[in-house]
Amino acid sequence: MTTICVPSEEEAQLVGRRDGLEVLVWDGEGEPPAGVERIEFLVPNYPASKISDDALGRMGALRVVQLLSAGVEPWLGRVPAGAVLCSGRGVHGASTAELAVAGAVSLLRRLPEFAAHQAEHQWVKHRTDDFDGRRVLILGAGDIGTRVATALGAFGAEVTLVGRTARAGVAAIDELPGLLPDAQVVVLALPATPETHRLVDAKFLAALPDQAILVNVARGTVVDTAALLTELTARRLHAFLDVTDPEPLPSDHPLWSAPNLIITPHVGGGTLDWMRRGYRLVREQLQRYEAGEPLQNVVADGF
Amino acid sequence: MTTICVPSEEEAQLVGRRDGLEVLVWDGEGEPPAGVERIEFLVPNYPASKISDDALGRMGALRVVQLLSAGVEPWLGRVPAGAVLCSGRGVHGASTAELAVAGAVSLLRRLPEFAAHQAEHQWVKHRTDDFDGRRVLILGAGDIGTRVATALGAFGAEVTLVGRTARAGVAAIDELPGLLPDAQVVVLALPATPETHRLVDAKFLAALPDQAILVNVARGTVVDTAALLTELTARRLHAFLDVTDPEPLPSDHPLWSAPNLIITPHVGGGTLDWMRRGYRLVREQLQRYEAGEPLQNVVADGF
Numbered sequence: 001m002t003t004i005c006v007p008s009e010e011e012a013q014l015v016g017r018r019d020g021l022e023v024l025v026w027d028g029e030g031e032p033p034a035g036v037e038r039i040e041f042l043v044p045n046y047p048a049s050k051i052s053d054d055a056l057g058r059m060g061a062l063r064v065v066q067l068l069s070a071g072v073e074p075w076l077g078r079v080p081a082g083a084v085l086c087s088g089r090g091v092h093g094a095s096t097a098e099l100a101v102a103g104a105v106s107l108l109r110r111l112p113e114f115a116a117h118q119a120e121h122q123w124v125k126h127r128t129d130d131f132d133g134r135r136v137l138i139l140g141a142g143d144i145g146t147r148v149a150t151a152l153g154a155f156g157a158e159v160t161l162v163g164r165t166a167r168a169g170v171a172a173i174d175e176l177p178g179l180l181p182d183a184q185v186v187v188l189a190l191p192a193t194p195e196t197h198r199l200v201d202a203k204f205l206a207a208l209p210d211q212a213i214l215v216n217v218a219r220g221t222v223v224d225t226a227a228l229l230t231e232l233t234a235r236r237l238h239a240f241l242d243v244t245d246p247e248p249l250p251s252d253h254p255l256w257s258a259p260n261l262i263i264t265p266h267v268g269g270g271t272l273d274w275m276r277r278g279y280r281l282v283r284e285q286l287q288r289y290e291a292g293e294p295l296q297n298v299v300a301d302g303f
Numbered sequence: 304m305t306t307i308c309v310p311s312e313e314e315a316q317l318v319g320r321r322d323g324l325e326v327l328v329w330d331g332e333g334e335p336p337a338g339v340e341r342i343e344f345l346v347p348n349y350p351a352s353k354i355s356d357d358a359l360g361r362m363g364a365l366r367v368v369q370l371l372s373a374g375v376e377p378w379l380g381r382v383p384a385g386a387v388l389c390s391g392r393g394v395h396g397a398s399t400a401e402l403a404v405a406g407a408v409s410l411l412r413r414l415p416e417f418a419a420h421q422a423e424h425q426w427v428k429h430r431t432d433d434f435d436g437r438r439v440l441i442l443g444a445g446d447i448g449t450r451v452a453t454a455l456g457a458f459g460a461e462v463t464l465v466g467r468t469a470r471a472g473v474a475a476i477d478e479l480p481g482l483l484p485d486a487q488v489v490v491l492a493l494p495a496t497p498e499t500h501r502l503v504d505a506k507f508l509a510a511l512p513d514q515a516i517l518v519n520v521a522r523g524t525v526v527d528t529a530a531l532l533t534e535l536t537a538r539r540l541h542a543f544l545d546v547t548d549p550e551p552l553p554s555d556h557p558l559w560s561a562p563n564l565i566i567t568p569h570v571g572g573g574t575l576d577w578m579r580r581g582y583r584l585v586r587e588q589l590q591r592y593e594a595g596e597p598l599q600n601v602v603a604d605g606f
Contacts, residue, residue: 094459095433098408101454105405106414109574114567115415121559123551123568130398130574147457151404154453156397248426256424264417265426271412271433 002290003038003061006282007045014279015286032058041066041289043282046088047270049074056080064295066285068278069269070096070144071219072299073192086285086297091278092269093143096242099268100144100187100217101151103240105131106262107213108185132156137183139199140190140218141170144268148187157185164195180207185215192219202227205237213238217268220245225255232258242268305593306341306364309585310348317582318589335361344369344592346585349391350573351377359383367598369588371581372572373399373447374522375602376495388602389588394581395572396446399545402571403447403490403520404454406543408434409565410516411488435459440486442502443493443521444473451490460488467498483510488518495522505530508540516541520571523548528558535561545571 003022006012012023026033028050039059044051046068056062056078065079068088079085106112109128117124134157138145141163149159160179166172171179180186186208190196200214200223208214216223220243231237238260247266249255256263281296288295308327309315315326329336331353342362347354349371359365359381368382371391382388409415412431420427437460441448444466452462463482469475474482483489489511493499503517503526511517519526523546534540541563550569552558559566584599591598 094435094457098434098458099412101458102405102408102412102414105401106409109402109405109570111405111409111567112418114570115418115565117568118559118566121554121556123554125568125570125573127573127575128570130576131401132397132574132576132580150457151454154397154450154457155401155404251424251426253424256421262418263421264414265420265428267412267417267428267431270428270430271435272430273433273435277435 002040002286003035004041004043004286005033005036005039006043007049011043011275011279014275015282020290021286028052028055037061040064041286043068044075046274046278047266053078064285064289066282068274068282070142071192073219076193076299084295085299086295087299088278088281089143089297091274091281092271093147095271095274096144096189096217096268097147097151099242099264100148100189100215100240103217103242103262103264104152104185104187104213104215105155107215107238107240107260108134112262130155131185133158134184135182136160136185136187137162137179138187138189139173140188142189142191144189144217145187148189152185176204177207180204181209183208183212185213187215188218188222190218190222192221196222198222198224200224200228202230205231208237210236211238213240215240217242219243220247229255229258232261235259240264242266305343305589306338307344307346307589308336308339308342309346310352314346314578314582317578318585323593324589331355331358340364343367344589346371347378349577349581350569356381367588367592369585371577371585373445374495376522379496379602387598389598389600390602391581391584392446392600394577394584395574396450398574398577399447399492399520399571400450400454402545402567403451403492403518403543406520406545406565406567407455407488407490407516407518408458410541410543410563411437415565433458434488436461437487438485439463439488439490440465440482441490441492442476443491445492445494447492447520448490451492455488479507480510483507484512486511486515488516490518491521491525493521493525495524499525501525501527503527503531505533508534511540513539514541516543518543520545522546523550532558532561535564538562543567545569 005024007027012025017023024033032055036058037060040061041064043066062083066086072087136157136159139162141161161170163170225245240262242264243266306325310330315328327336335358339361340363343364344367346369365386369389375390439460439462442465444464464473466473528548543565545567546569
């Protein structure tokens with residue numbers, strides 16, 4: 001008998017009840033369910049779990065914490081000894097990549113100006129830049145970054161992927177100082193870790209050429225908001241942000257009024273179909289766990 | 304000595320003057336230039352040439368008409384015997400593909416609603432569809448269509464390319480009746496020919512499932528505007544149109560007010576960099592012509 005705990009009855013049904021599997025439902029609020037001490041396989045809420053350290057401490061049988069998000073930062077250092085942390089890599093990757101690409105093209109092709117003309121029923125052409133031959137730096141060479149690279153490559157962009165360490169087709173993050181001055185577009189698709197916290201600070205932004213575009217579909221805390229606001233207000237850079245710091249962005253925050261900025265409210269993942277994709281992963285992982293096979297997407301603690 | 308005629312002095316400089324090459328400049332307005340009878344290689348204006356049949360008749364030495372557009376329809380049947388028509392395939396393909404993809408993602412992810420929230424400084428999430436697992440039909444398997452296919456494939460879409468005839472990886476256009484009922488997104492990237500004129504009529508649109516998305520980056524005349532307007536007004540379909548019929552769209556045209564529609568004013572090509580790319584092609588073609596080698600992008604008349 002394996003015991004799995006998921007956040008809702010809808011999700012329990014996506015796991016599927018069957019002989020040899022006990023499915024507990026708990027959303028992390030209030031008291032843990034009866035049988036908490038039997039939970040081996042825990043699926044916390046997407047996007048933000050409320051499961052306390054106290055509750056985790058009562059899960060003495062815990063072996064797997066399977067997240068449904070690509071980002072794992074709230075769980076780093078929290079998973080008890082004897083259990084592994086697995087990311088939801090792949091669940092939201094495609095939808096996040098398509099949003100990043102649409103945001104970047106919207107800025108480069110100045111689509112908001114065409115939308116304003118449409119609202120006025122005016123057919124007004126203007127010439128814009130395009131991606132053919134444009135130099136793009138993608139920070140983060142995981143699922144999201146490689147999908148963005150493929151799409152922008154199809155539009156003729158010269159793409160450089162950047163990861164923590166250099167490998168085939170991927171530059172190392174310590175090469176950034178040499179790469180930024182040539183980058184006309186920078187896409188952030190890397191995990192939020194202590195190393196990437198405010199990686200994009202005033203110095204990073206100052207190194208970019210005039211009229212460069214910053215796209216953030218990673219986490220808001222990767223960017224120094226005040227430094228970006230200064231560059232936007234000076235009309236030197238353009239940005240598409242699906243994530244912000246703080247988040248949600250309060251309605252009186254000055255970022256809302258910055259020029260050459262498109263904001264979406266952290267909707268890269270979490271589309272209508274994410275749950276179906278998420279529980280396809282959960283079922284695969286559960287099957288591997290039950291068969292004693294290695295799990296996918298295991299996060300080395302301290303990533 | 305070869306004589307080439309281009310529409311502007313800027314373009315003459317991109318061709319480059321040199322020994323053995325006579326470069327005439329004429330934009331097609333008024334009288335043809337002195338030496339019209341020597342023109343072998345003609346580059347008409349992008350996007351719309353005003354060169355008359357009368358002027359063409361005076362170009363007795365004409366061997367090549369090199370267009371700078373992917374579409375060739377205004378020139379079909381006009382090129383004198385002994386001359387070939389070459390398209391500008393590749394010049395605008397990447398920029399047109401990126402616009403098609405951005406338009407499709409904007410509709411699927413309902414980005415105009417997020418833009419409205421941004422204008423009101425409101426962080427309001429909503430769940431939307433995405434391309435992962437979505438069935439996409441791309442009509443036109445040329446430069447634009449294959450680029451769109453690669454990008455949407457990177458977002459997890461199940462893409463079917465459709466061409467005039469079936470070949471590896473491409474379905475034939477006469478298979479459409481069986482393909483349309485399953486197509487959640489249809490991208491038009493085919494040439495305007497007598498066969499494709501109003502191909503997308505009321506019957507075509509009626510065959511699409513509810514809430515399907517139509518993207519037109521080909522030519523406005525491929526779509527029956529009135530039939531599309533009916534479907535949009537009924538809120539049964541969504542559309543992104545970079546091209547319309549008529550074009551430019553008059554400010555009192557009802558299409559401007561249709562729901563679930565994004566319009567851009569035929570700006571898929573013609574970006575800031577198109578001329579540099581266009582004259583890279585012209586120089587290559589001229590070199591081939593002078594060397595007696597086969598030209599690229601030759602259009603069989605009657606295409």
